[in-house]
Amino acid sequence: MTEALSQICSISSQLHHSDEIADQDYDIQTHDLLTQLRQIIPTVSDIRSDSPDFLDNLNPSLHSLPYLLIWGYHVCSIRSETGNPFPEDVRPGGNLWSKAVHFLTGFDPVQVRYAGSEWRELVELVGQSALAASKPFLAIQPIREAIFRLDSSCSVFTSTHLLLVKLCLHARAYKHALPILDKPICHFPAGPEHSQLENQQPTLRACHESSAQILRKSSGLSAKITYREHLEYFLNGAMIYMALKQWKKALHFLSIVISSPVISSVSMVMVEAYKKWILASLLENGRLTQTPAAISSHTIKIYRSITKPYITLAGAFESGDFSRLEAEVDIARPFWHMDGNTGLVLQVVNAFEKFRYHRLGGTFAALTVSDAMERAPSCSVRLTNIEQFIATLIMSKALNATLSHPNDLTKSTMLRFSSLGSSASVSKDSLTQSQLVGGGWSLASLMTHVEEGDYILGMSKEYIETLQKNQKQTGSPLKDSKDVGSFSGGFDIEEDIMGDLC
Amino acid sequence: MDSTLPDAFEASQSGAGLGQKIAGFDSQGRILSDMTPYVKVDDPPKFELESYISNYTGTFDRLYLIGTCSTHLSTEALKAAVSEAKSGKDISRYERAVTALAQAAPGEIEAKRDIDWVERMHKVVKAETDRLEHELKGYKNNLIKESIRMGNEDLGQHYHQIGDQVSASKAYTRMRDYCTTPTHIASMLLKITNVAIERGDWLSVQSNVQRLRNLQSKPDEHTKNKPKMSAALGLSQLHLDAYSDAANSFLSTESTLGDSYNEVISPNDVAVYGGLCALASMDRNELQRKVLDNTSFRNFLELEPHIRRAISFFCNSKFRPCLEILEAYRADYLLDIHLQRHINILISRIRTKSIQQYVVPFNRVTLDSMAKIFAPAAVAGEPLPTNANSPFVKELIRLIEDGTLDGRIDLEKMVLVSNQIDLRMEVQAAALESLESYTREAHLRLLRTNVIRAGLEVRPPADHNVGAGGKGKHARM
Numbered sequence: 001m002t003e004a005l006s007q008i009c010s011i012s013s014q015l016h017h018s019d020e021i022a023d024q025d026y027d028i029q030t031h032d033l034l035t036q037l038r039q040i041i042p043t044v045s046d047i048r049s050d051s052p053d054f055l056d057n058l059n060p061s062l063h064s065l066p067y068l069l070i071w072g073y074h075v076c077s078i079r080s081e082t083g084n085p086f087p088e089d090v091r092p093g094g095n096l097w098s099k100a101v102h103f104l105t106g107f108d109p110v111q112v113r114y115a116g117s118e119w120r121e122l123v124e125l126v127g128q129s130a131l132a133a134s135k136p137f138l139a140i141q142p143i144r145e146a147i148f149r150l151d152s153s154c155s156v157f158t159s160t161h162l163l164l165v166k167l168c169l170h171a172r173a174y175k176h177a178l179p180i181l182d183k184p185i186c187h188f189p190a191g192p193e194h195s196q197l198e199n200q201q202p203t204l205r206a207c208h209e210s211s212a213q214i215l216r217k218s219s220g221l222s223a224k225i226t227y228r229e230h231l232e233y234f235l236n237g238a239m240i241y242m243a244l245k246q247w248k249k250a251l252h253f254l255s256i257v258i259s260s261p262v263i264s265s266v267s268m269v270m271v272e273a274y275k276k277w278i279l280a281s282l283l284e285n286g287r288l289t290q291t292p293a294a295i296s297s298h299t300i301k302i303y304r305s306i307t308k309p310y311i312t313l314a315g316a317f318e319s320g321d322f323s324r325l326e327a328e329v330d331i332a333r334p335f336w337h338m339d340g341n342t343g344l345v346l347q348v349v350n351a352f353e354k355f356r357y358h359r360l361g362g363t364f365a366a367l368t369v370s371d372a373m374e375r376a377p378s379c380s381v382r383l384t385n386i387e388q389f390i391a392t393l394i395m396s397k398a399l400n401a402t403l404s405h406p407n408d409l410t411k412s413t414m415l416r417f418s419s420l421g422s423s424a425s426v427s428k429d430s431l432t433q434s435q436l437v438g439g440g441w442s443l444a445s446l447m448t449h450v451e452e453g454d455y456i457l458g459m460s461k462e463y464i465e466t467l468q469k470n471q472k473q474t475g476s477p478l479k480d481s482k483d484v485g486s487f488s489g490g491f492d493i494e495e496d497i498m499g500d501l502c
Numbered sequence: 503m504d505s506t507l508p509d510a511f512e513a514s515q516s517g518a519g520l521g522q523k524i525a526g527f528d529s530q531g532r533i534l535s536d537m538t539p540y541v542k543v544d545d546p547p548k549f550e551l552e553s554y555i556s557n558y559t560g561t562f563d564r565l566y567l568i569g570t571c572s573t574h575l576s577t578e579a580l581k582a583a584v585s586e587a588k589s590g591k592d593i594s595r596y597e598r599a600v601t602a603l604a605q606a607a608p609g610e611i612e613a614k615r616d617i618d619w620v621e622r623m624h625k626v627v628k629a630e631t632d633r634l635e636h637e638l639k640g641y642k643n644n645l646i647k648e649s650i651r652m653g654n655e656d657l658g659q660h661y662h663q664i665g666d667q668v669s670a671s672k673a674y675t676r677m678r679d680y681c682t683t684p685t686h687i688a689s690m691l692l693k694i695t696n697v698a699i700e701r702g703d704w705l706s707v708q709s710n711v712q713r714l715r716n717l718q719s720k721p722d723e724h725t726k727n728k729p730k731m732s733a734a735l736g737l738s739q740l741h742l743d744a745y746s747d748a749a750n751s752f753l754s755t756e757s758t759l760g761d762s763y764n765e766v767i768s769p770n771d772v773a774v775y776g777g778l779c780a781l782a783s784m785d786r787n788e789l790q791r792k793v794l795d796n797t798s799f800r801n802f803l804e805l806e807p808h809i810r811r812a813i814s815f816f817c818n819s820k821f822r823p824c825l826e827i828l829e830a831y832r833a834d835y836l837l838d839i840h841l842q843r844h845i846n847i848l849i850s851r852i853r854t855k856s857i858q859q860y861v862v863p864f865n866r867v868t869l870d871s872m873a874k875i876f877a878p879a880a881v882a883g884e885p886l887p888t889n890a891n892s893p894f895v896k897e898l899i900r901l902i903e904d905g906t907l908d909g910r911i912d913l914e915k916m917v918l919v920s921n922q923i924d925l926r927m928e929v930q931a932a933a934l935e936s937l938e939s940y941t942r943e944a945h946l947r948l949l950r951t952n953v954i955r956a957g958l959e960v961r962p963p964a965d966h967n968v969g970a971g972g973k974g975k976h977a978r979m
Contacts, residue, residue: 252945263959363903429926436937446944
């Protein structure tokens, strides 16, 4: 055992004094190491005979590759012995499971780039066996950490993202998905044929500046991705946000799904997303908002034809007629149930009341509760005690108002809405400031990705200027031939890219 | 305003327009709607029927309108309408007038249909039509342009007289090819315009006025036609609900109009229409500058001094007298052929503007003091003006809801509070909002580019069950 161990360690430890080694050499050495390991592992009797305890002797952060390969070898052998795709050892609590979790929390991100498919198998096995054992929660933490470890910017979509989000949904551990969901996805693993830089063949170790280059299709770090995976990821992400009542973010995710480019037909995932988008839009804004501009009219027509009940529901909501809303909700009950949206629809009904009182605050500065009820008649039996309901709204901060009981008990309670300007305060001011700064940061980080995209697509300032010139010559001037600003400041460039591709 | 059809206006059958009634066209291109007029004016008007009607030539439509709408003048007006119709050649007119009179005052002698006259007139009209058609054919054979033009003109005039407006306007239009001088063209266009006004085809009025304006005619002739053009354009804009444009057109009408356009509009009308449209669409500075200080329009305003008074009251922020004048004359305007459909909207707009102007200087204003000006007389049986359910408060609520009034009602203290806006907060909120929406949009676009670059567009399924399997429903909420 020690012999085998020292052999393996000696091979891989060469890499760890590698700070002085040039990227090119590191590349070659690692590839060599991999081939050697693949040859050695099945032959070393210690590993074979010994239980996975052998792995305890390896430090995953130093010897990531050997650890990964040996683990994979054990899983393979156990599988072939038992014939079970998720053998007992791999399930949560099993011996190999804990080894895998140990690995995921401590592996070296550079080394695993060279064994992408093995890494992915490990992650997937962890996730799936947790699912198979109905303990999805156990897999969430290690997988999330692994994602961050592999790509700290988290801007490239991989199949692991989808796996994690699904695990969170199954475990109902919505908040645990937020660290990943809050990082905006900007790239997708591109195939080699798309990269103009392919001929340069960047070394896997070197290209730190862009995670998109590590996570290409051939790396194996992500499974093959089709449109359905990325749509499902955003839809599931939106559902997590909705479960947490973060409607704004949910709307953004749903917008991504419904505005996804299509060639001719529309995916069912997109239709599902459109249904939820309508409901979330009502919940967040109290009305149906404009669909993203990128959606073609043809696609919108398809959506509308399939989602009739939702559109009539939105119409009833906007009309401000409570009985009509309730009737619509009742009539289409089977639809809501079939689509799994019953819960959302019920929330929409509640939100209706909220928005109506909100609107009342725009018209009145103060009025009696009975007047308020008259103006926002609520037919629902649940709300027999309107005063209590208003009190709930105020307490939940949905309504900026106060209730005051009169001295004379025969009179109705007075509902006084706070005046619009008075909410200004130092705390709110600083909150807004910090929000502005945060927004600026996220925009700036997005801009770097946009620039990256420009670079890869060859969208330089000169190119666009020539394009404009050519178009002018052919007699069809650009719709808005604004001055194309500098790279960092001007978003016009970005718009122009889109104009080209859409 | 719900004017559904561009030409939804027919003077003598005043049902068209308001209330989206189902209308059809009769053989003459008029718009038919149910014969009952939609307004009944019970208040006595301020004008004398005879002196009012003597302002116009071709009075039938006005008389008929007054006869069917006013309860006070109905018999008198309808009798005049019958005799007016009988002096002409339009049989359908006569029959309509007689039917209306028979309903209003069955006892009158004129309410009986004069069958002899009708039959005789049928023959006369037929003979005349045949004669004119025949003559025209003859002219055409001779190829003399001037004769053909005149033949068409006669025919058009004849059709106009017998009430066949479509044929009339066709005949006039046919003149175009045979007009040799700008004078001819101008007179043709004016005739078409008049027919179009009578038909209520306001788009055609506008296009013909435009043609007339672009015509290169002699300067003196141009100045002669100019006021007519402005007046006709104003009328069409009024009927197309473009009150601001209409006001400007009427205001630019020159006082040389005089009585020269009596078949369509009298100078008094210009004053009233122009004044009301201006009141409804202009702010106080504009009113002062464009209406009261307008020397040429002053000539018109002198004919209708109460309009002038109303405008100056409005300019001086004396809203109560201004609205009182308008209310007092509402009955008159409801009996006006062109204003009937619009007067209610115009007055309510003026009222809304007055309320808006009134609250401008106030931080908070009691509903009581507002009600004194805008709802002085509590109608019996209705709640007090300051009650939450009174029509006045409801009106205020409606104005606030549609964003016309920037304020909120305090029903405890019974005041209208103007909204205090913290500009700093507002700017910050706007900046944040635009930042967020920009980031979202940029992210959306970037993703879209990269999706396309990675070849992840939604493709039609290669096998059939792909689409069905694509449902991503994992958590039901």
